[in-house]
Amino acid sequence: xxxxxxxxxxxxxxxxxxxxxxxxxxxxxxxxxxxxxxxxxxxxxxxxxxxxxxxxxxxxxxxxxxxxxxxxxxxxxxxxxxxxxxxxxxxxxxxxxxxxxxxxxxxxxxxxxxxxxxxxxxxxxxxxxxxxxxxxxxxxxxxxxxxxxxxxxxxxxxxxxxxxxxxxxxxxxxxxxxxxxxxxxxxxxxxxxxxxxxxxxxxxxxxxxxxxxxxxxxxxxxxxxxxxxxxxxxxxxxxxxx
Numbered sequence: 163x164x165x166x167x168x169x170x171x172x173x174x175x176x177x178x179x180x181x182x183x184x185x186x187x188x189x190x191x192x193x194x195x196x197x198x199x200x201x202x203x204x205x206x207x208x209x210x211x212x213x214x215x216x217x218x219x220x221x222x223x224x225x226x227x228x229x230x231x232x233x234x235x236x237x238x239x240x241x242x243x244x245x246x247x248x249x250x251x252x253x254x255x256x257x258x259x260x261x262x263x264x265x266x267x268x269x270x271x272x273x274x275x276x277x278x279x280x281x282x283x284x285x286x287x288x289x290x291x292x293x294x295x296x297x298x299x300x301x302x303x304x305x306x307x308x309x310x311x312x313x314x315x316x317x318x319x320x321x322x323x324x325x326x327x328x329x330x331x332x333x334x335x336x337x338x339x340x341x342x343x344x345x346x347x348x349x350x351x352x353x354x355x356x357x358x359x360x361x362x363x364x365x366x367x368x369x370x371x372x373x374x375x376x377x378x379x380x381x382x383x384x385x386x387x388x389x390x391x392x393x394x395x396x397x398x399x400x401x402x403x404x
Contacts, residue, residue: 164219164224165272165273165276166276166279166280166283167276167279167283167293167294167295167300168272168294168295169294169295169296169301171296171347172347172348172349172398172402173398173401173402175294175296175301175346175347175349176349176362176364176401176402177401178292178294179292179351179362180362182291182292182303182360182362184359185291185303185305185359185360186305186360187355187358187359187360188305188306189291189303189304189305189306189353189360190303190304190305190306190340190341190342190353191301191302191303191304191340191341191342191343191344191351191353192301192302192304192337192338192339192340192341192344193299193300193301193302193337193338193344193346194299194300194301194302194324194327194335194336194337194338195298195299195300195335195336196298196299196333196334196335197333197334197335197336199271199297199298199333200259200260200261200262200267200271200298201259201260201262202259202332202333202334203258203259203260203270203271203274203332203333204258204259204332205239205242205243205257205258205259207274207331207332208242208260208270208274209235209238209239209242211273211274211275211276211277212235212238212270212273212274213231213235214277215273215276215277216229216231216234216235217231238266238270241264241266242258242260242270243257243258245257245261245264247261268297271297271298272295272297274331275295275330275331275333278327278330278331279293279295281326281330282323282326282327282330285326286319286322286323288305289304289305289319289320289323290302290303290304290305291303291304291305296347299346299347300335301344301346304320304323304340306340317340320340324337345367346367347367348366348367348368348398348402349364349365349366349367349402350364350365350366350367351363351364352364352365364402364403365402365403366399366402366403376391377391
């Protein structure tokens with residue numbers, strides 16, 4: 163994946179954080195979330211960003227030979243302006259935004275904001291120790307100036323980052339405060355100060371509305387599915403906690 167802030171899943175995130183070294187004690191963490199990302203992507207802007215993304219990959223020789231960029235773009239355009247949505251007995255034609263659940267919408271949304279994130283990484287190079295995004299949810303490690311008061315949320319650069327993120331496209335974003343402990347995806351992340359350096363502590367996280375429903379033991383699913391679910395969850399816990 164050639165997206166600059168690409169984040170695959172929780173395992174990927176914890177691995178990235180565990181491999182970070184020599185973080186200053188003033189490092190904080192925060193998250194940002196897009197408001198209605200899929201439906202608020204203007205089609206023309208989205209298509210232009212995808213075109214630039216593919217052209218950049220072609221120039222860097224990171225696409226297969228004879229990759230049909232124009233055909234892919236035309237197919238994506240048709241998909242984005244010819245979506246039929248059913249609501250009750252009514253049918254609607256969606257001409258802007260990405261349809262929730264549609265096959266190309268996830269990667270389309272990821273690529274859409276890649277251009278803006280490249281600029282953010284350049285502008286705030288000295289502040290950002292990590293910037294990663296899982297579709298519409300982002301996480302940042304941010305270094306606070308030593309002269310900043312204890313109420314770090316007032317830091318001018320942090321305000322500038324939030325302003326630039328919200329002005330970068332048609333999307334609007336919400337932000338958490340600069341913290342030492344947050345939850346993101348399926349994990350709690352805490353920045354622990356140890357010998358004047360930052361270590362990360364992880365623990366599982368689930369939303370309050372998570373019903374924790376699982377396949378019953380007498381289900382008609384193949385027996386291997388039941389075992390694999392348990393094995394998968396145990397491996398996930400080990401990856402996070404160790």
